[in-house]
Amino acid sequence: MQNSNIPHIIEIINEERVKKLELTFKELVKGLEGKVIVEGDNKSFNNICTDTRKIKNNNVFLALKGDNFNGNLYACEAINKGASIAIVDEIHFNKDEIQGTVIKVKNTYISLLKLAKFYREKLGIKVVGITGSTGKTSTKDLVSALLSYKYKVFKTKGNFNNHIGLPLMILSLDESIEVAVLEMGMSNPGEIHALADCARPDIAIITNIGLSHIENLKTKENILKAKMEITDFFTKDNVLIVNYEDEYLEKMKEESFKIIKTGYGGTCRFSAGNIILEEQTTSFILKDSNEKQEFTLPMIGTHNVLNALLGIAAARHLGVNYSEMKKGLKNIEATSMRLEVIKSNDMTIINDCYNASPDSMKAALDVLKNYKGGRKIAILGTMRELGDESSKAHRDTGEYAQDKADFLVTTGEFKEDYKIGFNKEQVKIYETKKDLIGDLCNFTKKDDVILVKASRGIRFEEIVNKLVN
Known part of the structure; x- marks a missing residue:
């Protein structure tokens, strides 16, 4: 490896970076363990793309299949939009109507x-x-x-x-x-x-x-x-x-x-x-x-x-x-919604909406406790994928919050478990996230330090957006 004096972290979403793969066409076929079933004139290629809506010129379209979609149905469309090569594991086209190269594999996910x-x-x-x-x-x-x-x-x-x-x-x-x-x-x-x-x-x-x-x-x-x-x-x-x-x-x-x-x-x-x-x-x-x-x-x-x-x-x-x-x-690029501190409307919001588990909940509550400011408010939502441990985990988190938060606000499937664990009068429960958002202005005030946290799919960043705006 050659050392570099220029700090450089590259963070990429595949479709956003038009950078040619360091592969020949022969290597592409070999790496996929595929077979060329239609050979077009243009075998130049750059990136892999899995979404026909984001196809760019000379992309390789990879057809993925799920319960509610089948990318194999869009091989012709991908090539018509500029892809030079399509990789499929099912054939849903006439070979004479394809104006590009098609590689057939047994399973596109495995390939x-x-x-x-x-x-x-x-x-x-x-x-x-x-x-x-x-x-x-x-x-x-x-x-x-x-x-x-x-x-x-x-x-x-x-x-x-x-x-x-x-x-x-x-x-x-x-x-x-x-x-x-x-x-x-x-x-x-x-x-x-x-x-x-x-x-x-x-x-x-x-x-x-x-x-x-x-x-x-x-x-x-x-x-x-x-x-x-x-x-x-x-x-x-x-x-x-x-x-x-x-x-x-x-x-x-x-x-x-x-x-x-x-x-x-x-x-x-x-x-x-x-x-x-x-x-x-x-x-x-x-x-x-x-x-x-x-x-x-x-x-x-x-x-x-x-x-x-x-x-x-x-x-x-x-x-x-x-x-x-x-x-x-000094070059750190932290992922957003991970204990992101936002100063807004004379309040401090700790945005930790990226995901949630019992361990990360406790870590975030520790941060809330140690943060300087007025009242400490924990707005907590559902932690997913805990199975039979769900009820206990939410009660334990509520109990852990007792000496970390002055005020607990919660909604979701396990809101009652949070309340039982917290076991203090300073708790507000809402039937829906919409109800909670609609009432924010009635229980927040100047100098509050507010932690907002739940599993990613709960989309608690909507609460953060309302607090900020």
């Missing part, structure tokens, strides 16, 4: 993963893979920043972390990228195995083992097993970095690959102490063997110290020194 794996191996870049129940996105942002002064870094956009998003992100790379930081999500066993096979991370990070997706996986032991699939293709040359403060991760022992432990304890390779919380920053002293370094994160919350330790461990393993890391932190 997408195979092509991305082929492409990643051809580029030969370093890959950092990140998984965990919570903190994946914040850790991704921190890892990318810590590496960014020394390397040209790519990080996945938002939550493009599944069997479609991750390979599309890999196919957004080019030869200028030195390190790719890839987030890997899951909801069922075997999913991270497929992503790890595609991305083949050199370094893997597991942030924690929480209740997210316990509805499908039933136990935390099963969640741990599923997260560990990120190491399924490891050899002695690979490294796993874990948060040793997690009760499941602390029990891990080295196998055929190296494990680096981070946390607060003295047994960790990288540990943190003397944490200082400010309104916009979090500072701590890092201990690395006998060396100590002071770090200041442009983020709030003690949980981000643990996330930063994971990133520091990865950066050190890739040869980044502490001076370079601190310079890189």
